[in-house]
Amino acid sequence: xxxxxxxxxxxxxxxxxxxxxxxxxxxxxxxxxxxxxxxxxxxxxxxxxxxxxxxxxxxxxxxxxxxxxxxxxxxxxxxxxxxxxxxxxxxxxxxxxxxxxxxxxxxxxxxxxxxxxxxxxxxxxxxxxxxxxxxxxxxxxxxxxxxxxxxxxxxxxxxxxxxxxxxxxxxxxxxxxxxxxxxxxxxxxxxxxxxxxxxxxxxxxxxxxxxxxxxxxxxxxxxxxxxxxxxxxxxxxxxxxxxxxxxxxxxxxxxxxxxxxxxxxxxxxxxxxxxxxxxxxxxxxxxxxxxxxxxxxxxxxxxxxxxxxxxxxxxxxxxxxxxxxxxxxxxxxxxxxxxxxxxxxxxxxxxxxxxxxxxxxxxxxxxxxxxxxxxxxxxxxxxxxxxxxxxxxxxxxxxxxxxxxxxxxxxxxxxxxxxxxxxxxxxxxxxxxxxxxxxxxxxx
Amino acid sequence: xxxxxxxxxxxxxxxxxxxxxxxxxxxxxxxxxxxxxxxxxxxxxxxxxxxxxxxxxxxxxxxxxxxxxxxxxxxxxxxxxxxxxxxxxxxxxxxxxxxxxxxxxxxxxxxxxxxxxxxxxxxxxxxxxxxxxxxxxxxxxxxxxxxxxxxxxxxxxxxxxxxxxxxxxxxxxxxxxxxxxxxxxxxxxxxxxxxxxxxxxxxxxxxxxxxxxxxx
Numbered sequence: 245x246x247x248x249x250x251x252x253x254x255x256x257x258x259x260x261x262x263x264x265x266x267x268x269x270x271x272x273x274x275x276x277x278x279x280x281x282x283x284x285x286x287x288x289x290x291x292x293x294x295x296x297x298x299x300x301x302x303x304x305x306x307x308x309x310x311x312x313x314x315x316x317x318x319x320x321x322x323x324x325x326x327x328x329x330x331x332x333x334x335x336x337x338x339x340x341x342x343x344x345x346x347x348x349x350x351x352x353x354x355x356x357x358x359x360x361x362x363x364x365x366x367x368x369x370x371x372x373x374x375x376x377x378x379x380x381x382x383x384x385x386x387x388x389x390x391x392x393x394x395x396x397x398x399x400x401x402x403x404x405x406x407x408x409x410x411x412x413x414x415x416x417x418x419x420x421x422x423x424x425x426x427x428x429x430x431x432x433x434x435x436x437x438x439x440x441x442x443x444x445x446x447x448x449x450x451x452x453x454x455x456x457x458x459x460x461x462x463x464x465x466x467x468x469x470x471x472x473x474x475x476x477x478x479x480x481x482x483x484x485x486x487x488x489x490x491x492x493x494x495x496x497x498x499x500x501x502x503x504x505x506x507x508x509x510x511x512x513x514x515x516x517x518x519x520x521x522x523x524x525x526x527x528x529x530x531x532x533x534x535x536x537x538x539x540x541x542x543x544x545x546x547x548x549x550x551x552x553x554x555x556x557x558x559x560x561x562x563x564x565x566x567x568x569x570x571x572x573x574x575x576x577x578x579x580x581x582x583x584x585x586x587x588x589x590x591x592x593x594x595x596x597x598x599x600x601x602x603x604x605x606x607x608x609x610x611x612x613x614x615x616x617x618x619x620x621x622x623x624x625x626x627x628x629x630x631x632x633x634x635x636x637x638x639x640x641x642x643x644x645x646x647x648x649x650x651x652x653x654x655x656x657x658x659x660x661x662x663x664x665x666x667x668x669x670x671x672x673x674x675x676x677x678x679x680x681x682x683x684x685x686x687x688x
Numbered sequence: 689x690x691x692x693x694x695x696x697x698x699x700x701x702x703x704x705x706x707x708x709x710x711x712x713x714x715x716x717x718x719x720x721x722x723x724x725x726x727x728x729x730x731x732x733x734x735x736x737x738x739x740x741x742x743x744x745x746x747x748x749x750x751x752x753x754x755x756x757x758x759x760x761x762x763x764x765x766x767x768x769x770x771x772x773x774x775x776x777x778x779x780x781x782x783x784x785x786x787x788x789x790x791x792x793x794x795x796x797x798x799x800x801x802x803x804x805x806x807x808x809x810x811x812x813x814x815x816x817x818x819x820x821x822x823x824x825x826x827x828x829x830x831x832x833x834x835x836x837x838x839x840x841x842x843x844x845x846x847x848x849x850x851x852x853x854x855x856x857x858x859x860x861x862x863x864x865x866x867x868x869x870x871x872x873x874x875x876x877x878x879x880x881x882x883x884x885x886x887x888x889x890x891x892x893x894x895x896x897x898x899x900x901x902x903x904x
Binding site for chain 2 (some may be wrong): 511657
C-alpha cells in the first residue's frame, strides 16, 4: 500500500491516481494519453516527449474537485506550459457511493430507486435500462403492453429535452453567456414540472419499473405536454439567435476540443461526442428498442468533432425529441400501463381487500420480491450522453447477483486528456462542458 | 468471415434453438471459441420483433424461448483474449469495446451457464464488443481463477478500456497485465480490500477516513 503524507494540506492526496510529474512518467504517460489512441509507435511518442518542454518550464495545476465549471466533483490535473495544456488526467471517485454494491442487496422492484440516482440529469434512462435488463432476464420483454412502451418513450424523450436544456444552460454559463443559463434553466423547469405532474417527482422518479410504468398518465397530461412543446419550439429558435450565430460564442467553441471518428471509437466514446465526428451512430436508430423503429426522427450528426458541433447536436436533438414526443401523442394506444402478471406486478390496492391471492402476491412482492431466472444479460439504451448499458447477472433469487451500469459519462471522461492536449487552459472549461459529464454516473 | 455470414442473422438464431434441445451434441464454436447464447436483444432488426413476436405462444418464462433476440457470448481463455479481440477488431468489424466489467461468482447458487470445456473459476471478466457495420454485439466471458487474479489488458487494442479496467481492478483486485496505469480509480488510494468482491462485507466494515489525526 502507498504511504500517504499525513499533514493537513495533503488530505486530498490520491497517490498514483494523480498526474505523475514528468520526470517520473515521461514518455510512458504520454503513450497512454495520446500514443495509444493515435496508434503511434513508442519512438514517435518519445520524439513527441522530447519536443515538449522540460519540467522546469511547466507547472501542474489542479482544477477541481471544487470548481464550478467541472460539473460536480470532477478533478482534472493539468500540466501547463504557459497557457497551453500538455498532459492532463481526470481524477474521479469523489462521488462514489458504491451503488453497484448496493444494487446487489435491493430487489428488482427496489432497484430502480437505486439506479435512478446515478445519472441524475436523465434519471428515467437509468430506470429504463434497468427495467429492460430485468424484463429480458424474466423473458417478458416482448409482453410489456404497448401503452407502457409508448409512455416510456414519451417520458424518456421529455427527459432528454430537460437534460439537453440543462447542458445548454451550463454550457452557456461556462462560456460566460449567463443569459443562456437563465433561459435554459427556465425551459428545463417547464419540462421538469411536466415530469413532476406525470411521475410525482421532479427527479429520481422511480416511474419506469420492471413490467411497465408505475402509474398511468394523469388527467390533463396531454395539455401539459402540448404546452411545453409549444413553449419550447420558439425558444429554441431564440437560442439559435442568441448563441448559434453569435461570433464570440462560435469563436470560443469552433475548433476547440477536436476529436476524430477513429479516436472517438478507440476511446469508446458514444453519444454526441461520437456523432460530432460524423459517425451516425444512435442506438435508437441502429439497434432500436421500445418503439423507436416506428417513429420518424433524425440522428443529428456533426462533421468537425469540435465543441461547437457537440453544442449544435444537442440543440437539434431537443428538436428531434420534440418531434418524437408529438408522434407519441398521436400513436399512444389505449390499454394497460403495466404487464398483468401477478408474479411481477403488484395487485391493485382495491383487490387486496377482496382476494386472498392478491394479498399474498402483494405481500410476497413487497417483502421478498419476485424471483428472476438465472442468466446474464446486457441491455443498452441511448441516453442523452451516449450508450447507457446494464449488465445484469441473476442466480435465480430475488436480488440481482451482479448489477453493472455502463455509464456513458464514465467512458467519455477518459477522452478528455485527448481533447484538451494542445489547447488553451481557457478552453478547457469549454471542452469539459461539451463532454457534459454527470459525476453521479461517472462515480456511481 | 464466411462462417460469420453463415451463422449470423436468422439462421444462427435457429441454431440457438437447436442447441437448446440437443444439448448433448458437440459444442458450437464461433471464431474458434465456444459460444453460448443469452436471452435478450442481439443487433439486427431487434426492434421489429417487439410487435411480431408478441403472443407467439413461446414459453417466455424460461427466459430463453425468444430465439430471435439472443445475445452471443464467447468464452475465450485468458491467453486467447487479446489476440481474439484484435482479430475481431481488424477482421470482423468489432471496432468498439463498449464495456469491461467483472463478476465474482464466489457465492453463486445456480449452476454456471458455461459451455463444455470451459472450467468455471471464481472471477469472470466480461468484455462487451460492438460492431457498427453489422450492428451486432458480442460478449466475451473470461474465466479468472481466484488464486491468480490477473488478466491481460486490452489497452493496446482498445485504448478506451483504460478506465473500465482500472475500475475492475479497483473493485475486484483483478490485475490487468500490460495496463499502463493500473491504480485505483473510484475508491481512495489507501482503501483496504476490493469492495465488489462477494466476501467484502457490507455494513460491517469500519468507516475508513484518511488523514484523521485523532479519530473519535
